[in-house]
Amino acid sequence: MKTKLPTIRKPEYLAIIVAIWLTALACEETNSNSPSSSETDTSSDSASADVTTWVGTGPYGIVSFVGESYFLGILNSLNDGPYTQKNAVEADGMHSIHYHNGKIYQPPHYLMGGTSVRVFTINANNTLTLENSIPVAAGSGPGPIHFVSATKAYMPLVVSGLIQEFNPTTLAITDEIDLRSYAVGSTPTAGDDNSPEPTTIISHNNKLYVALTQTLNDMQMGRDVVQVAVIDMVTNDVETIIEDTSRGFTMPSNMAGESGTMFIDENGDLYVHCTGSWGWVAGQKAGYLRIDTTTNTFDTTWEIDLSKFPLNVAGGKIDYINRAVYAGNGIVYGAAHVPGAESNPVDWVHDRIMSYVKVDVWNKTIELLPLPATSMYGAALTMDGDYLVVAEYNDSGTGLYVYNTVTETVVGSPAISTEGSVMLIRKLE
Amino acid sequence: MKTTNKPSYYEILLRTITLSVTLVCQTVHAQDEPGNTAADSVHDQLSESQDGDAYTEGDTDATPSRDSVVHDVKNDVKGKDNEDVSATSQNSSDITHEKEPSDLLKVNENVSGVDREKIQESPSTMTSVSGNESDSESAISKDVDLGTVTVMGTSESQEVKESGFPVTIIDPEKFAGRAMSVTDLLERIPGVKIKRSGGVGSAAHISIRGLEGKRVQIYIDGSPLNAPDGTLGIDDIPLHVIERIEVYKGVVPAKLGGDGLGGAVNIVIVDLPPRYADFSYSFQSYNVHKPMALAKTYFEKPGIEWGLFFSGQYADNDYEMPMPDGGTHTRDHNRFRNLMLATAAHLKKTYFDDLELELVYIANDQQIQGLPGYTGTTADIPARNVQHAKQWTNIWLAALHAEKDQFLFDKLDFSYNFAVPFMYSGLVDKSDTVYDFYGNSSPSPSGEGEIGNGPNDSKDKRFEIRQKLNLNYQLFKPFALNLNNQLQYTDNRPQDDYADEYAGWQITPGNGKLLTSTTGFSGELKLFKEKWMTIAALKHYYFKSRGYETVLYPSANDSFLSDNEEVNTNNGLGWNIATRYKITPWFMLKGSYERGQRMPTTDEVFGDGFTIKTSPLLEPEKSDNFIAGFYIDKAFGEGPRAIRVTLESDAFLMYIDDMIRLGGTLTKNYANIDKAKIIGVDGELKLELTKYFYTYFNWTIQDVRNDLDNLPGTTQKNYLKGKRIPNIPPYFFNWGAEVTLYDIMWDWAKPCELSIFYDGSHVSEFFFEYEVSEFQKYRVDARVLHDAGVQLSMKDKRYSVSFSVDNIADTRHYDLYNQPLAGRIFKLALRGTFR
Structure with missing residues (x-):
């Protein structure tokens, strides 16, 4: 995943907005059924017309779940029709995929025994060729990679509690940062573990900001703390641990390392999403906290507790956001978990427990997007210009939908169908 | 099912011979037992073999006990081609036991060296098969030169x-x-x-x-x-x-x-002779040792047969496995130890034909071996070089078995099994250090534990009561009814205080109870001189499972288990029919159908109490199975130069519905969502070319495909429908040959057999996942394996030694993706029996 945020100069920004507005006007003139912002467009004719005129059309890297395994493939364009696996390769899990300098880097699932981060080149016919690999210790748990330049990148080893610096061109390991001493013992009685579970890494002002998930025994339940490590990128020394223990939030960012789970906005503020132990620990919260990167401290006056925002979903609220992308200007689009939509006993076949939302961290608002609810087999998303491309597993089946973030309309239902449940999708840029 | 036919003249002659041989052999073995005359031994032997009475003419309901010297000889003795048997007599008095792979029985009794004086001294307390006491006395007191007698019968296997x-x-x-x-x-x-x-x-x-x-x-x-x-x-x-x-x-x-x-x-x-001992020891590559000892004796006065059994296994399993970097690594934490002790007493002098009490103890201890490569499974195969974690099991079992022919009523046969096993098992994983495959170590990321998400020191208890009742009633000659009920109660109590305390949560599954009852009622009909036989059955399945509800979002009790008990009950009906018709005595057509059901298991219904939630609405899996085939078993010629051909093949078609699969992401449970269709054909050709050479070839072609119409919970067509289900080879073959040479060794070892054998197999490649891409690489490659060896049996198979090599070519092979198996394996086995 590319974590460097696109910077758009204002004149260009305005031009794009005008162009899209004009396009939308044209579409309205030609299609009297153009939906409002609160409706879902189910017209396939209008879907085709919209898709062919939008600014970005891929390519995308996709990790799909087929049967009981994962496959990694390339979708060149949504205009290419239904997505199939015929050109895909086996993916050792689905936690993250990254694109850098024309190559895809794919770490293995941290529990399935993979011992290398695979590096693929993309061929002209959208097939993948395994070019190389970065060896990792079995069971070390490679996490989301952060690329700094053509010669410098960082990869957290979530289970081992280390961060490896490597050269993405030569794949040589150039340094290792040991974070094991920062592992926190849980409260009140469980013993210490030896990894703070570093996950998402972003860089700003020659510093690395590393989310320390601090889970209990890798069991995906967080301790009562939110921590972000600050590391000097020149010396690779830990400068400080930014910590919040007072407000009940826990588990910063996640293994996919997506931009919407930890990002630095245009004002230089760092926002981090906390998963809140997936709702499993009573009293723990999920939502966003903010760090002032000039002081490297949490802004204790600012928070977004996701459960406090009423929404028109089952149960009236969401809790954590599983996948998220930062669209700029304080806007995050994400797939949010709706606890009220979850049956007990569990009915993973029919429950549609994820809904797509728009979070405005600058204005502290949350809106529900006019997209169908989906099961977690297909709650994935990526930004492509002003379009949000989302995956779905709903009553109609599996597919990709496109949401125009400017006109706030949905293109197609789905825009294309997919073979397999799309668990990760990345615009390759 | 018993048959009742009046014995022919030849059968009577055969029984006379049998009785005489029995008398002789028992005398030889009983002569050193004080207070136990040969006659008593023989009498008891015969008593066992025939409902407490000696053989008499017209006693057509008798079924010889397998404990008798003559094994598996039925009353209605028929030849290989269903003709009446005539006992042949030759000048040679060598008669030996044999049992051939075709399962038809050749029995020849060795009467050389018999102490005939002992026989003459024995009181004649039994009756000969002719039913004439004076005849029996003369039969016992006279020398009997039996020559070579060939007895052909229908074994239980047949x-x-x-x-x-x-x-x-x-x-x-x-x-x-x-x-x-x-x-x-x-x-x-x-x-x-x-x-x-x-x-x-x-x-x-x-x-x-x-x-x-x-x-x-x-x-x-x-x-x-x-x-x-x-x-x-x-x-x-x-x-x-x-x-x-x-x-x-x-x-x-x-x-x-x-x-x-x-x-x-x-x-x-097996039902062994009342006095018997068997000792064996085998050793094979990778430091595998398997000793075994068995001894039983018979106390006449109380009529108690008592036996002791011991077996053990020790294996280091230190074979080399491939590494992702192209090198190899010797497995160094895969030791397996197993111990089995048992004692059993058969009470022969009770109302029941057989009343057995048995006590068994089994202990297993296994180190857990980590694997370095991608295995596609989570948690089951630890992705690091495990050095300390292990699992263990202890089982205590008490069992009772009773059977009685003519139980309460004439023609009603009864058998009953009752067992109470208690299982105690655990996983120990508390190491604070983890290791890689290159000699490096580091602190455990979890603090403690090498596999999974934290430490374990579980002590799971499982208590069961199992009972099985079988009643068989011969309504009239060609028609019999059978009623069978199997009841099982399980009380499962997992416990891992160590893991719970470490996690600060209860992560151990809750207690669960399970009651299953399967009742089958079947009828068997034989018509047209038993050429046509049909068995039809109706089965009722009952399943009741009790456990604890799970909550999705715990409040304050730090557990996903609620205090509310949950009960899941399932009922189901199944049925089957199997029929066969003998076009000729050696050529049979057969067909069968079953509507089967598989009840969900307790862990499928109640999950693990943590991430796998309960599935109280789970229903049984169902199947409709259709099978048709033929069976040919034809012998050409007689005696040692006979040629026998056995050819059989089945075509099968099976539809599986409501298959249970685990699904969900963070929160999982089991659901009935899959369907499969299986079509295939398999069969085997066996050739016995004289008694010296045997060869076989068998084949299996199976097409197992996903048959689900729509993606679960959607209206979209299932893109996997029609695709092969992964991890199932579409075809495989086995073949082999064996040469047996007789009496080529030293005189003291005779009768002896030297067998030289070879077996081969071929398994096709199969994919680890559904075949959806042209670029898939994760597969298990096709493989051909060759095994060979030699076995020497001496003194009528009382002693044997064998040496064999499995996987002669040291082929790297797998049954499961990236879980390597051992290469070439050398094996040596020694055995001695005493009767």
Whole structure:
């Protein structure tokens, strides 16, 4: 995943907005059924017309779940029709995929025994060729990679509690940062573990900001703390641990390392999403906290507790956001978990427990997007210009939908169908 | 099912011979036992063999005991081609026992060296088969030069084979002197594939015509054995104590009870002679040792047969496995230890024909071996070089078996099994250090524990009560009814205080109780001089499971388990029919159908109390199985130069519905969502070219595909429909040959046999996942394996030594993706029996 945020100069920004507005006007003139912002467009004719005129059309890297395994493939364009696996390769899990300098880097699932981060080149016919690999210790748990330049990148080893610096061109390991001493013992009685579970890494002002998930025994339940490590990128020394223990939030960012789970906005503020132990620990919260990167401290006056925002979903609220992308200007689009939509006993076949939302961290608002609810087999998303491309597993089946973030309309239902449940999708840029 | 035919003249003659031989042999073996005359021994022997009475003419209901010197001889003795037997007599007095792979029995009795004076001294307290006491006295007191007598009969194995069920029978006796296990034998039969994950003691799943895991039931003498996760435990049973192995492939007789989708393995334990001892020891590569000792004796006055049994296994399993970097690594934490102790008492002088009490203790201890490469599974195979974690099991079992012919009523046969096993098992994983495969170590990321998400020191308890009742009633001659009920109660109490305390949560599953009852009612009809036989059965399945509800979002109790108990009840009906018609005595057509059901297991219904939630609405899996085939068993000529051809083949079609699958992401449970369609054909050709040479070839072609119309919970067509289900080879073959030379060794060793054997197998490649891409690489490659060896049996198979090599070419091979198996294996086995 590319974590460097696109910077758009204002004149260009305005031009794009005008162009899209004009396009939308044209579409309205030609299609009297153009939906409002609160409706879902189910017209396939209008879907085709919209898709062919939008600014970005891929390519995308996709990790799909087929049967009981994962496959990694390339979708060149949504205009290419239904997505199939015929050109895909086996993916050792689905936690993250990254694109850098024309190559895809794919770490293995941290529990399935993979011992290398695979590096693929993309061929002209959208097939993948395994070019190389970065060896990792079995069971070390490679996490989301952060690329700094053509010669410098960082990869957290979530289970081992280390961060490896490597050269993405030569794949040589150039340094290792040991974070094991920062592992926190849980409260009140469980013993210490030896990894703070570093996950998402972003860089700003020659510093690395590393989310320390601090889970209990890798069991995906967080301790009562939110921590972000600050590391000097020149010396690779830990400068400080930014910590919040007072407000009940826990588990910063996640293994996919997506931009919407930890990002630095245009004002230089760092926002981090906390998963809140997936709702499993009573009293723990999920939502966003903010760090002032000039002081490297949490802004204790600012928070977004996701459960406090009423929404028109089952149960009236969401809790954590599983996948998220930062669209700029304080806007995050994400797939949010709706606890009220979850049956007990569990009915993973029919429950549609994820809904797509728009979070405005600058204005502290949350809106529900006019997209169908989906099961977690297909709650994935990526930004492509002003379009949000989302995956779905709903009553109609599996597919990709496109949401125009400017006109706030949905293109197609789905825009294309997919073979397999799309668990990760990345615009390759 | 018994048959009642009036014996012919030849049968009477045969029984006379049998009686005489029995008298002689018992005298030889009984002469050193004080207070136990030869006559008493013989009388008791005959009493065993015939409902307490000696053989008499017209006593057509008698069924000889397998304990008798003459094994498995039925009253209505027929020849190979169903003709009446005539006992032949030659000048030579050498008569020996033999048992041939075709399961028809040749019995020749050795009467050389008999102490005839002992016989003459014995009081003649029994009656000869002619029913004339004076005749019996003269029979006992006279020298008998029997010459060579050939007796042909229908063994129990053959009866099962000819019942119309799609079944393969394995007779392990021939292999008992070799270093082989039950799964080694199963792997060689058509339609069966064993999927091992490692060396000796490792988990092994059996696949029968594409049905595998929990869909295949394992029985010991008709009582279920399965481990809850479907893995086998039958390699704990040495071949020496096995009479035969029945493998049912699509349709299972109601008498076995239990649920399942038509695949079943029934291991029938041998009924050994009352005084018997058996010692064996085998050794094989990678430091595998398997000692076994068995001894039994008979106390005449109280009429108690008492036996002791010991077996052990020790294996280091330190073979090399490939590494992702191209190198190899010697497995260094895969030690397996197993101990089995048993004692049993048969009470012969009670109302029951057989009343047995048995106590068994089994202990297993296995180190857990990590694997370095991608295995596609989470948690099951630890992704690091494990050095300390291990699992252990202790089982105590008390069992009672009773059987009685003519129980309460004439023609009503009764058998009853009752067993109370108690299992105590655990996983120990507390190391604070983890290791890689290159000699490096570091602190455990979890603080403690090398595998999974934290430390474990579980002490799980499981208590069961199992009972099985079987009633068989011969309504009238060609028609018999059978009622069978199998009841099992399980109380499962997992416990891992160490893990719970470390996690600060209760992560151990809650207690659960399970009650299952399977009742089968079947009728058997034989018509047209038994050329046509049909067995039809109706089965009722009842399943009641009790556990604790799970909550999705715990409040303050730090547990996903609520205090509310939950009960899940399922009822189901199944039925089957198996028919066969003998066009000629040696050519049989057969067909069968089963509507089967597999009840959900407790862990499927109640999950693990943590991330796998309850599934109280889970329904049984169902199947419709259609099988048709033929069986040819034809002999040409007689005696040692006879040629025998056995050819059989089945075509099968099976539809599996409501298959249970685990799904969900963070929160999971089981649901009935899958469907499969299985089409295939398998068969076997066996040739016995004289008694010196035997060869076989069998084939299995199976097409197992996803048959689900729509993606679960959607209106979208299922893109996997019609695709092969992964991890199932589409075809495999087995072949082999054996040359046997007789009496070529020293005189003291005779009668002896020297067997030189070879076996080969070919398994096609198969994919680890659904084949959806042209670029898939994760597959298990096709492989060909060759085994060979030599076995020397001496003194009428009382002593044997064998040496064999498995995987002669040291081929790297896998049953499961990236879980390597051992290469070339050398084996040596020694055995001695005393009767």
